[in-house]
Amino acid sequence: MAASGTLLVLFLFAHAAGNLKIFVGLPDFDHYAEWLRELGTPLLPHAWFLWIQRFGLLAAIGLHIWAATVLTIRAKKARPVKYAHRPKVQGSYAARTMRWGGVIIVLFVIWHILDLTLGVVNPATGDSDASQRVVQGFDPERWYVTLFYVLAVVAVGFHLRHGIWSAVRTMGQQTTKGERRAKAIALVLSVVLVAMYLSVPIAVTFGLVK
Amino acid sequence: MDIKVRVWRQSGPSAGGKMVAYDVKGISPDASFLEMIDVLNETLILDGDDPIAFDHDCREGICGACSMVINGVAHGPEKATTTCQLHMRKFKDGDVIDVEPWRAAAFPVIKDLIVDRSAFDQIIQAGGYISAPTGTAPDAHATPVPKKDADLAFEAATCIGCGACVAACPNGSSMLFTAAKISHLGLMPQGQPERDSRVIDMLQAQDDAGFGGCTNAGECTMVCPKGIPLSLIGRLNSDYRKAITKR
Missing domain, CATH: 3.10.20.30 (Beta-grasp domain)
Structure with missing residues (x-):
């Protein structure tokens, strides 16, 4: 969980940083999208680096889901009889919503690829410029899509708030002082990431990026 | 009332x-x-x-x-x-x-509120000890221990093995218990020779007994009557990583 999760978090930050390029200008954003395909050339053929990245990400996601499934099955087996009385959680809310939160994020990622990568569920088609898919996809008239993105990104934030700290713990963080620090860093990173991701769809929906 | x-x-x-x-x-x-x-x-x-x-x-x-x-x-x-x-x-x-009663597959109910906690004994038997030399007891101050280590070892050693951590864990995991035992022995000079095999064997015994896996949810430490800190689980993870890379 920790190793595959770390790779995914690193990707999320690179992806979020790239998104912000749209605030520089739509042609710059398209230029950035094209650069992602040029990356690695001429050592690698066109777009190969991108595909290597994509397969790496798929492997990380696969390992992450596999580990989560094993843990869930073990948890179910470890408590065959449920408590009749189970009050609200004692520990962190984020920690207790990791599993369903993860499922929601997977569903969101599928939608997100169909929407902005392939353009299947986007008013602009897959052949259009990347910036057009963003601008038309988050059009004020499609406010419900923006709302869905906001909810999903907040779910990612909750997932990371526990996930980042938990990964640090799994890798052997073991002091009480370090625990407070790691939790604070996880919270800050999650909030920053959510803010970076939300800025683009909200800016488009409110007409700040045209 | x-x-x-x-x-x-x-x-x-x-x-x-x-x-x-x-x-x-x-x-x-x-x-x-x-x-x-x-x-x-x-x-x-x-x-x-x-x-x-x-x-x-x-x-x-x-x-x-x-x-x-x-x-x-x-x-x-x-x-x-x-x-x-x-x-x-x-x-x-x-x-x-x-x-x-405690609800866990590894703690089957014997009657009403009584559960069989011998799964904890199996974890201890797998490595929760030091192989002490025979002969007269050594002087208590013969082996110096840094005060910080002694304090943390004592904190871990206050675990009474009641099983509340397992009962509260959403995964039915005994990680806090195992971590407490590994820490109180692993922090002491006497616990060093078996430190690597201890963590590997005790975790194996924990899995074999049917406990769930730890996801750092932190429910265990909230109910622990002795306030065993969650940070000891990080210590266990660190010991485990070192032990398997040395193999």
Whole structure:
């Protein structure tokens, strides 16, 4: 969980940083999208680096889901009889919503690829410029899509708030002082990431990026 | 105080069980939770019913025998307190209190509120010891131990092995228990020779006993009557990583 999760978090930050390029200008954003395909050339053929990245990400996601499934099955087996009385959680809310939160994020990622990568569920088609898919996809008239993105990104934030700290713990963080620090860093990173991701769809929906 | 308790009644390991409600009248607020059950049991015996079976021994919070999930919280609402040290003044007159046994596949119910915790013994047998040399006992100050290590080792050693961590864990994991045992031995010079094999073997025994995996949810430390810190799980993870990379 920790190793595959770390790779995914690193990707999320690179992806979020790239998104912000749209605030520089739509042609710059398209230029950035094209650069992602040029990356690695001429050592690698066109777009190969991108595909290597994509397969790496798929492997990380696969390992992450596999580990989560094993843990869930073990948890179910470890408590065959449920408590009749189970009050609200004692520990962190984020920690207790990791599993369903993860499922929601997977569903969101599928939608997100169909929407902005392939353009299947986007008013602009897959052949259009990347910036057009963003601008038309988050059009004020499609406010419900923006709302869905906001909810999903907040779910990612909750997932990371526990996930980042938990990964640090799994890798052997073991002091009480370090625990407070790691939790604070996880919270800050999650909030920053959510803010970076939300800025683009909200800016488009409110007409700040045209 | 007049209260109503709903208690898990199960006549034997393979029998089915259910929650049964009892009215308990005239309980002193200064009675402990176990004394309240004692009073209830006296009335049950007088009525010719089977008394509620529950684990208890020292009744002063140090043996780890008492094991009740009270209103969904292992050892009840009072933090860092065993069930035997919980008093009825923490409840209100007229309260309805649910009492259940630890719920874990590795802790099968023997009767009513008593569970078989020998899975913890299996974890200890796998490596929760140091191989002590025979002969006369060495002087206590013969091997210097840094004060910081001694304090943390002592904190870990206060684990009484009650199993509340497992009862509270959403994954039914015994990680906090195993981490406490690994830490209190691994922090001491005497615990070094077996430090690597200990963590590998105890984790294997934990998995074999049918406990779940740890996801750092942190519910265990919230109910631990001895306040064993969650950070010890990080220590276990660190020891485990070092042990498997050395292999």
